[in-house]
Amino acid sequence: MTPIGPRVAIVGLHLEANGFAPVTTRHDFLAECWEEGEAISEQARRVSHLPLELSGFYDRMDATGPWQEVPLIVLAAQPGGPMEQAVFDDFLAIAERRLHATGPVDAVYVCSHGGSLATGDDDNDGTLVVRMRALVGRGVPIVVTHDLHCNVSRRMIDAADALVAYRTNPHVDHRDCGSEAADILRRMTGPEGLRTAKAHVRVPIVPWPATTMLSTDGPYADLLRMARQLSVPPVVNISVTAGFVLSDLPKCGITVNVTTDRDQPLADDLARRIAAAAWSDRDRYFADLISSKQAVAMASEAAAGVRVPLILADVADNPGGGGLGNTTWLLRALHEAGTEGVILGLFCDPALATQAHAAGVGARIEATFAPVESEFTRSFVCPVTVQGLHPGSVVGRRGRDAGREIVLGPTALVALEGSGIQVVVTSLREQPADPMPFEMFGIDIAQARVAVLKSCAHFRAGFDEFFPPDRIFEVDVPGLTSNVLQNFTFCGLQRPIWPIDRDFEWAPPAP
Ligand SMILES: [Zn+2]
Structure with a gap:
């Protein structure tokens, strides 16, 4: 048998x-x-x-x-x-x-x-x-x-x-x-x-x-x-x-x-x-964050070649922690500073992705990033050029998503007018744990001066070949996954709990 x-x-x-x-x-x-x-x-x-x-x-x-x-x-x-x-x-x-x-x-x-x-x-x-x-x-x-x-x-x-x-x-x-x-x-x-x-x-x-x-x-x-x-x-x-x-x-x-x-x-x-x-x-267990103002200053230096290329991690808007992937704080600040050599992603905005797909590559459109405002994000309107379109299914090559199908829905690469910022706009939420969502548009990440990534940890294993740990900076801007616990009103946690509460002692209970 x-x-x-x-x-x-x-x-x-x-x-x-x-x-x-x-x-x-x-x-x-x-x-x-x-x-x-x-x-x-x-x-x-x-x-x-x-x-x-x-x-x-x-x-x-x-x-x-x-x-x-x-x-x-x-x-x-x-x-x-x-x-x-x-x-x-x-x-x-x-x-x-x-x-x-x-x-x-x-x-x-x-x-x-x-x-x-x-x-x-x-x-x-x-x-x-x-x-x-x-x-x-x-x-x-x-x-x-x-x-x-x-x-x-x-x-x-x-x-x-x-x-x-x-x-x-x-x-x-x-x-x-x-x-x-x-x-x-x-x-x-x-x-x-x-x-x-x-x-x-x-x-x-x-x-x-x-x-x-x-x-x-x-x-x-x-x-x-x-x-x-x-x-x-x-x-x-x-x-x-x-x-x-x-x-x-x-x-x-x-x-x-x-x-x-x-x-x-x-x-x-x-x-x-x-x-x-x-x-x-x-x-x-403590936070080590830079302000949005510091981030913009460092990005300008990197763009000017005064500083090595860097990653600004938008840790507060990480879809990997439930963030919506659509806050505009850093996008707007870098644009207003006229920063060059920036790639940013993944920005989840199905309406904008659809608009870009309808307009076609080369088209100039009026983009409204984050059309729905909340306490965590504000709308940002800017003319952009559609530089690339992609159906949004790609196999990851490095880090967490290596060998896994990444599903983004219809995706577009748009370039902002008035600064040097390229944004990968997706229809579905996903954190940029892998270089492929940028590379599928022909972007050479090694040439970028600044990468703004809406992710907290996983990008490190995907982008380490371009950015070693000392070139990564976490930015404190508002978002659903803020790294500052004081920004949340917790009601379900069992208290006391470290580091929200600090004045208590604890020892492992007897079995
Ligand atoms: Zn996890």
């Missing part, structure tokens, strides 16, 4: 929810990724818009023996506000219906971002795992992968057998995490019969600004290093998650999640040690 291997159900929800941003709708998922059934398996085995963890998982499962995939449903949207409860309810109903129809499975792989939030459920990532557990019963392994910007609940950890979170920021280890999840599932469903013990400690620190969560250096990188050093058998995995403070939930904060091979005391001890190290290092 041919061995058929374990039957593994696959389900995933990718949304990083910013509690201050507009609600994420069904349309947002349909525009990015809504896949059900066999289409998931087909796309996981080629370049597609699916989360890359799935490709890593499928590759590893395929390479390590026979198995039967039972793909249920995978949704992904750009980071945004809480998802509509009805969409989450539908997602769950579809997952449950498909799982019910397929009969018993031997394991479940939950491939979720972990930073989600629904309008009627503060812990819908937990709810998904709890519901899967209720369907498959206690004996069937459930392994979960998460982004490191996830908000982990004890409820989710209790319902799962293991959590594997990214260890890199900028994120370049999606596939590795999927692969690791596959290895754990193989150990649990194979002759070894691995059974896990888990510990979970939440540390009352919301790491911010986002640059303090880099995995290359800084306080969070040190925690990841410590976790790596402690990850020797019988440890199965240590996931130190940074969380996402703008979700504004009680579960926000750094979490330490240790999974071992049946060794509960060890899991508890390691989780407490890492959590204590995180707390003792809390003073290192």
Whole structure:
């Protein structure tokens, strides 16, 4: 008889929810990724818009023996506000219906971002795992992968057998995490019969600004290093998650999640040690930003050749954190200063992209950037020339998006009249984590004097060949992803929490 291997159900929800941003709708998922059934398996085995963890998982499962995939449903949207409860309810109903129809499975792989939030459920990532557990019963392994910007609940950890979170920021280890999840599932469903013990400690620190969560250096990188050093058998995995403070939930904060091979005391001890190290290092989470005025002065110097080319990171308008990608503060300031040699992106403005596509390459049009004003952005009107048009689907080549399809919708390159600024205007929100959205228009990034990027961390892995870290400056302008926590009125966070509250002591609780 041919061995058929374990039957593994696959389900995933990718949304990083910013509690201050507009609600994420069904349309947002349909525009990015809504896949059900066999289409998931087909796309996981080629370049597609699916989360890359799935490709890593499928590759590893395929390479390590026979198995039967039972793909249920995978949704992904750009980071945004809480998802509509009805969409989450539908997602769950579809997952449950498909799982019910397929009969018993031997394991479940939950491939979720972990930073989600629904309008009627503060812990819908937990709810998904709890519901899967209720369907498959206690004996069937459930392994979960998460982004490191996830908000982990004890409820989710209790319902799962293991959590594997990214260890890199900028994120370049999606596939590795999927692969690791596959290895754990193989150990649990194979002759070894691995059974896990888990510990979970939440540390009352919301790491911010986002640059303090880099995995290359800084306080969070040190925690990841410590976790790596402690990850020797019988440890199965240590996931130190940074969380996402703008979700504004009680579960926000750094979490330490240790999974071992049946060794509960060890899991508890390691989780407490890492959590204590995180707390003792809390003073290192602080912002280092320049003002808009400083940014314009530096850009002018770079344009004049007095200073080396630089990146101005518009960290407050990062679609990767739920920003709308359409604030005009830096665009206007640089234009009014007549700055030359500037590339700016990605500016999300579907109306302007449509207008440019209708006008054609070479046309001169009156552009209204950000036609809808809010407390975070003002309209900016300027004549522009359409320099390029693109359907807006391109495969990334470097950093987080390497090998992944980047979906921007109809996209245009426009040049402002009266300054030397070229803007990549997209129809869909996406942060510039990769050079391709510029290069697809023939832009030679090495020739730019100033790159204004609406991103917080991920651009670093995509643009490092042009701009080393000492040429990157983060600018403090208004936006939905401001790096200044005082700019937000939090009501969901569990207080006290560092660094918003400073006058309190904390120690890891007893297991
Ligand atoms: Zn992330």
